[in-house]
Amino acid sequence: MTLLPFLTAPLPIQVHIIAAVLALILGPVALYRRRRDRTHKVVGYVWVAAMMVLAIGSFLIPSHFTPIGIGPLHGFAILTLWSLWTGVKAAIARDIDRHEAILRSLYSNGLIIAGAFTFLPGRTMNLMLFGAPSQLGWLVIAVLLGLVALRVIRQHRARWGWA
Incomplete structure (x- = not known):
């Protein structure tokens, strides 16, 4: 592991x-803390920021998947901005x-899902x-997506008749 690429x-x-x-780091504090007090509010504001x-910054990072520099991960950015807007509006x-x-x-x-794809080789x-372009990034992606899939299955197994 090296910070040189960063x-x-x-x-x-x-x-x-x-x-x-x-x-x-801040997400679990804001999202899963039992008490909804001043700490929740302050950490939540910083998390939203x-x-x-x-x-917004993701649009300054060009995608190599398309000739115009906008790629599939930029769709997550649009969804993120929309979700922040509707989530804050709901609060x-x-x-x-x-x-x-x-x-x-x-x-x-x-x-987690969009972040998993930051481990693509290169x-x-x-x-x-990994210190060099490595195919092990695919393993990291598979593990992260597998964990998300397990969470979704656990949350919805009763609804799907898997209880």
Whole structure:
């Protein structure tokens, strides 16, 4: 593991990674803490700001999948901005169940699923973790997506008749 790929990456990628790490760390505090007090509110505001920086900043990182520089992961950025808007709007309207559902889904889908694909061979996170472009990134992606799938199955098994 080495920080050199991060330190030599363009500024938009560095800001994107910092915002992602901040959002990953703060997310559980804001989303899964039992008490909904001032700490929840302050951490939540910082988490929403980090997610906004993450999503907006992603448009400064070109995709290599298309000639116009906008790729499939940019769809997650659009979904993130929409989810932040509707999640915060639900909190303002005191629809706490909807607020909670939207932002928890955003954490797992927006950060974990989209974040898994940052380990594609040749990408900065792959280089940081493995030191060279490595096919082991596919293993990281499979494990992260497998964990999300297990969470979804656990949440919905009764609804699907698997209880």
